Amino acid sequence: MAYETPQLPYSLDALEPYVNTMTMDCHYNGHHKAYVNNLNKALADYPDLAAKSPEELIRDLASVPEKIRTAVRNNGGGHVNHSMFWKMMAPRVGGAPSGKLHEVLKSTFGSFAEFQGKFEAAGLARFGSGWVWLVRNPAGALEVMSTPNQDCPLMERSYPLLGCDVWEHAYYLKYQFRRGDWLKAFWNLVNWPEIEHRFEASGA
Structure with a gap:
């Protein structure tokens, strides 16, 4: 199965006014989706690697063939980072931890x-x-x-x-x-x- 961009846990305009709608649209629908597409492309000829989670891939980059290692590092990292990032933010939150x-x-x-x-x-x-x-x-x-x-x-x-x-x-x-x-x-x-x-x- 190819990697997929996770669904946002809120609408594109939900983080206004701190993140505007255009930024969210470009960031999520442009940048994050490009990382996912490029990661899938890099792994197209490596089904064993493609079967791993993206977190497993980036934890063990030494096991990734040198030919695609930079692409996996950049795009796998981008996919993992952004998948976490969307969940680390939410509307009507902030403050301090407890x-x-x-x-x-x-x-x-x-x-x-x-x-x-x-x-x-x-x-x-x-x-x-x-x-x-x-x-x-x-x-x-x-x-x-x-x-x-x-x-x-x-x-x-x-x-x-x-x-x-x-x-x-x-x-x-x-x-x-x-x-x-x-x-x-x-x-x-x-x-x-x-x-x-x-x-x-x-x-x-």
Whole structure:
């Protein structure tokens, strides 16, 4: 079975005013679908690889033939990243996490506000295109990290809890060159129940 773009859990206009409808349409129907189509094309002659989940593929890129490895890295990573990203956002959410995740963020970063500042700084520091993440690292600790292009923390054995896309296509139609404004607006969209679920599933 070919990979498919997952259905959005909300309408294209649901994240207004923080993500406008045109951005969502281009991002989801343009960019994400292109990653899926290009991944399927790259794996067309490799049915054994195509039978794996996209997460399995990008966790073990060394097992992918060199001829298609870059295509699988870029497009498989793009598919995985965006499939998570849509669920990490929701309309009428934001605020702060609760329970154990909130306590661990405070103990790790000093406060929730300090975590937010570190997350935004890492997103601003990413040169060119990429992502900023809150992950559980291989040692089991929470960490803010950034990845280039469509690389995913899974490629580095870290488990992504929260991610923000800082490619220009994620924000330019609304915020132009003001990436910092996009990162601040993103907090209004964070689906903390989903992030808390990922935190618990990662071994909390």
